Amino acid sequence: MISRTKQWLRERHSAFCRSPFGCLVELFLSRMLNGAGDTEAGELDLGVGVILILLAMPGLLVSLLMFEKYGSLIRFLRGERAFDPFKAATPDEYLFIVLSVAVTGAAALWRWDTIFLDRRDYSNLVPLPLSLRAIFFANLCALLALTGVLTIVANGASVVLFPIAVVGSRPSLSLFLRFAAGHAAAVFAASVFSFFAIFALAGGLTALVPPTAFRRVSLSIRFVSAVTLLILLATSFTVPDLLKRLSISNAHRVAVLPPVSFLGVARTVWVGANDAFSSSMAGAAMIAVGVSLLTATVAYAFSFRRSFIRLPELADARPMTRISSLWSRPAFSQKLAFRSPAHRACCQFVSRSLLRSTAHLQTLLCFLAVGLVISAEMFAAGSDHFSAGKNTVPPVEFLSVPFILGYCILVGIRFAFEIPLDLRANWIFRLWLDSDRHDARSVARRVLLAFSLSWMAPLVLLVTLAFWGWMTALLHTAIWCACMLVLVEILLIRFRKMPFTCPYPSFQSHSPLIAVGYLFGFYIFKSWLPDLDQWTVWIPINAVWIVALLGSVLAGLTWYRNQMLDMDKRLTFEDVSRTTFW
Amino acid sequence: MLEATNLSKFYGSVMAVENVTFTLEPGQVLGYLGPNGSGKSTTVKMLAGLLEPTYGEVTYNHQNIHKDLIAFRKILGYVPEEPNLYPHLTGEEYLDMVGTLRAMPLSRKTTRINSLLELFSLWPHRHITLGSYSKGMRQKILLIAALMDNPEVLILDEPLSGLDVTSVLIVKSLIQALSAEGKAVFYCSHILEVVEKVCTHLIVLRKGQVLAHGPTSAVHEKIGKSSLEDVFLGLVEDVDIAQIVKDIARVMACP
Numbered sequence: 001m002i003s004r005t006k007q008w009l010r011e012r013h014s015a016f017c018r019s020p021f022g023c024l025v026e027l028f029l030s031r032m033l034n035g036a037g038d039t040e041a042g043e044l045d046l047g048v049g050v051i052l053i054l055l056a057m058p059g060l061l062v063s064l065l066m067f068e069k070y071g072s073l074i075r076f077l078r079g080e081r082a083f084d085p086f087k088a089a090t091p092d093e094y095l096f097i098v099l100s101v102a103v104t105g106a107a108a109l110w111r112w113d114t115i116f117l118d119r120r121d122y123s124n125l126v127p128l129p130l131s132l133r134a135i136f137f138a139n140l141c142a143l144l145a146l147t148g149v150l151t152i153v154a155n156g157a158s159v160v161l162f163p164i165a166v167v168g169s170r171p172s173l174s175l176f177l178r179f180a181a182g183h184a185a186a187v188f189a190a191s192v193f194s195f196f197a198i199f200a201l202a203g204g205l206t207a208l209v210p211p212t213a214f215r216r217v218s219l220s221i222r223f224v225s226a227v228t229l230l231i232l233l234a235t236s237f238t239v240p241d242l243l244k245r246l247s248i249s250n251a252h253r254v255a256v257l258p259p260v261s262f263l264g265v266a267r268t269v270w271v272g273a274n275d276a277f278s279s280s281m282a283g284a285a286m287i288a289v290g291v292s293l294l295t296a297t298v299a300y301a302f303s304f305r306r307s308f309i310r311l312p313e314l315a316d317a318r319p320m321t322r323i324s325s326l327w328s329r330p331a332f333s334q335k336l337a338f339r340s341p342a343h344r345a346c347c348q349f350v351s352r353s354l355l356r357s358t359a360h361l362q363t364l365l366c367f368l369a370v371g372l373v374i375s376a377e378m379f380a381a382g383s384d385h386f387s388a389g390k391n392t393v394p395p396v397e398f399l400s401v402p403f404i405l406g407y408c409i410l411v412g413i414r415f416a417f418e419i420p421l422d423l424r425a426n427w428i429f430r431l432w433l434d435s436d437r438h439d440a441r442s443v444a445r446r447v448l449l450a451f452s453l454s455w456m457a458p459l460v461l462l463v464t465l466a467f468w469g470w471m472t473a474l475l476h477t478a479i480w481c482a483c484m485l486v487l488v489e490i491l492l493i494r495f496r497k498m499p500f501t502c503p504y505p506s507f508q509s510h511s512p513l514i515a516v517g518y519l520f521g522f523y524i525f526k527s528w529l530p531d532l533d534q535w536t537v538w539i540p541i542n543a544v545w546i547v548a549l550l551g552s553v554l555a556g557l558t559w560y561r562n563q564m565l566d567m568d569k570r571l572t573f574e575d576v577s578r579t580t581f582w
Numbered sequence: 583m584l585e586a587t588n589l590s591k592f593y594g595s596v597m598a599v600e601n602v603t604f605t606l607e608p609g610q611v612l613g614y615l616g617p618n619g620s621g622k623s624t625t626v627k628m629l630a631g632l633l634e635p636t637y638g639e640v641t642y643n644h645q646n647i648h649k650d651l652i653a654f655r656k657i658l659g660y661v662p663e664e665p666n667l668y669p670h671l672t673g674e675e676y677l678d679m680v681g682t683l684r685a686m687p688l689s690r691k692t693t694r695i696n697s698l699l700e701l702f703s704l705w706p707h708r709h710i711t712l713g714s715y716s717k718g719m720r721q722k723i724l725l726i727a728a729l730m731d732n733p734e735v736l737i738l739d740e741p742l743s744g745l746d747v748t749s750v751l752i753v754k755s756l757i758q759a760l761s762a763e764g765k766a767v768f769y770c771s772h773i774l775e776v777v778e779k780v781c782t783h784l785i786v787l788r789k790g791q792v793l794a795h796g797p798t799s800a801v802h803e804k805i806g807k808s809s810l811e812d813v814f815l816g817l818v819e820d821v822d823i824a825q826i827v828k829d830i831a832r833v834m835a836c837p
Contacts, residue, residue, distance in 0.1 A: 023682040030671075123662050125683070128655060128683045
């Protein structure tokens with residue numbers, strides 16, 4: 001019976017894919033999941049399986065953590081005799097809702113460029129005997145299918161595991177099903193809302209912004225959206241408590257805002273429609289889903305009409321805006337700043353690529369968004385000390401802000417260096433750079449410093465000066481700069497390639513160790529170094545210890561580098577045996 | 583019969599093509615020549631129905647192609663200037679998709695794809711993604727995609743770009759063979775010697791306007807030049823080639 005159903009489904013699917021419309025839907029869906037760019041260039045080239053696993057992981061991990069929290073033995077040991085699962089699980093339900101919104105929203109932001117049809121689709125599909133209506137609806141169907149896939153993947157684990165963790169030990173099946181249904185309804189609705197909200201934003205931009213300004217505006221909006229999603233995630237620990245503390249009228253106002261309102265969906269299924277507060281929240285949530293769906297559809301229709309149909313009339317590219325930069329200085333200053341003309345050319349190439357390549361800028365902005373959200377949290381935590389104005393030294397939370405931002409920017413750029421541009425364009429470096437006397441590390445160092453120290457150092461100095469005077473400002477800025485310089489050296493310890501010219505690094509046995517190293521580094525920059533900084537600002541003579549510490553780290557790095565074999569210092573393009581025909 | 587009548591296209595206030603008129607009969611190979619920015623690609627897009635002309639019309643068998651674009655595209659084979667393909671699909675998958683979208687019967691589609699892949703020497707590479715193909719291989723895929731449904735009209739925009747010598751010879755002979763079978767071929771190219779050998783008729787374009795139009799031999803006679811290169815230079819380029827070469831060499835020798 002099962003095999004016959006499977007066979008029937010397979011036949012239906014194959015017949016659908018053999019029809020022109022089915023073929024189009026399949027093409028658009030695979031294009032959305034695989035990305036639109038060349039495999040050799042730019043985009044993070046992850047397989048569909050890896051993408052789906054990445055999307056499923058947050059829900060899975062958080063669900064697994066819930067087993068410890070809701071385990072009956074743990075509750076017994078804590079002395080919790082009376083346990084109302086619906087009441088106890090509400091804060092965690094909110095966590096799952098914001099996780100669902102964040103994961104689905106992040107996936108939509110990641111695939112932002114591929115959800116709308118582009119020049120490639122136009123040149124391949126429009127000359128074929130297909131109506132524009134078929135292309136329009138096929139892409140719409142693919143989008144709906146993608147929404148379904150994302151929703152199920154992002155929430156699949158939690159829909160099964162969270163109810164097991166919370167009510168799995170109860171003997172009642174109906175209770176389990178009620179809980180699971182409420183949770184599933186809330187997180188699925190939240191995912192759908194998130195995807196269509198981002199989609200509506202993208203569609204609105206395509207429909208309204210002139211093509212010349214689209215790229216810049218789109219990047220800014222994506223950055224703001226990523227920050228918003230991270231902030232939403234950060235609210236997961238505060239909103240349930242906040243709702244309890246607010247007055248009833250204010251709580252009502254907050255509760256009807258998405259994603260808080262999705263809690264109402266879960267609670268309406270759990271406790272029934274008798275709870276007027278939950279019902280009003282659920283109503284607001286459903287309105288939010290409907291509005292996002294409607295706006296997305298209208299925006300898609302407008303963008304299709306305004307952008308896709310007019311594609312052949314639009315020029316491929318416009319001239320870049322000329323911005324006077326570090327590189328357009330007089331010849332004598334360039335001789336001071338760069339070791340050789342080749343060095344200067346490589347620095348220009350890396351900086352321009354970082355600023356102009358969407359994939360690289362997106363990666364950098366993603367790290368910056370994380371840094372901004374954590375900095376904002378730190379700043380908010382230290383705002384009490386800050387407003388009191390009693391302190392002669394800045395609070396550690398304030399001092400940690402530039403450390404966190406600097407760390408995120410430097411690690412973000414370092415990460416972006418690993419994403420290849422067009423590998424076929426590498427011949428120019430192979431032809432002109434001497435492998436034994438290359439400047440790759442120096443180029444990377446200058447770009448890292450130009451993108452962090454050059455603008456952050458004056459900012460740190462001025463802001464600290466405005467509140468705590470010259471001495472504190474100079475000390476804080478000097479310590480911060482020294483830490484950034486050491487971090488740059490650590491990040492480039494084994495670096496021997498021109499940024500963007502190598503394929504993605506393959507997974508190695510020590511890759512998890514590197515990931516842990518980055519997390520540990522973040523902790524040092526978030527907590528230890530600001531503590532040390534405050535201690536030095538408090539008693540300036542302590543700067544000696546910082547100098548000694550950073551000096552010994554630098555000496556260690558230099559020693560390690562001197563120990564390296566010459567072959568490990570040669571410029572590499574890390575060729576892998578891939579089937580490529582030139 | 584494909585006919586363009588007073589075809590004009592304006593991008594805002596910028597004129598790309600103005601009053602282009604010609605007829606492409608079955609069995610003809612019409613060469614379309616012009617320097618960069620002369621409006622060749624705009625004309626090609628209007629002929630393929632990708633762009634609507636600002637003025638004038640394109641008709642196929644006396645019917646405006648925009649009245650029934652789908653019917654027109656069924657008999658059209660089009661090779662665009664840029665081989666802008668889906669990099670995540672393999673060569674075979676791409677052709678299969680094109681065949682399906684053209685609603686070709688399964689058996690005919692499979693047979694043609696396999697035979698054409700073999701004939702264009704792409705059979706061993708059929709399972710490799712297009713992102714890894716060389717420019718010439720992508721061009722061959724575009725040619726196969728244009729030919730696989732046996733179209734009545736072929737619009738080829740720089741079809742030899744990136745092809746090796748053998749493939750160039752094959753495509754040149756193929757165009758002549760298709761024309762002998764009664765297909766109408768619109769051939770847009772920069773390679774003058776190929777146009778001279780392959781095309782029965784010629785249009786020379788400059789700044790969006792037709793400078794010369796007629797059978798290739800008639801254009802030669804009219805201008806009084808022996809080779810197409812001379813004809814082209816005489817009509818289109820009002821520059822002194824020798825002087826430009828001299829200037830380039832001078833700039834290169836500058837300290």
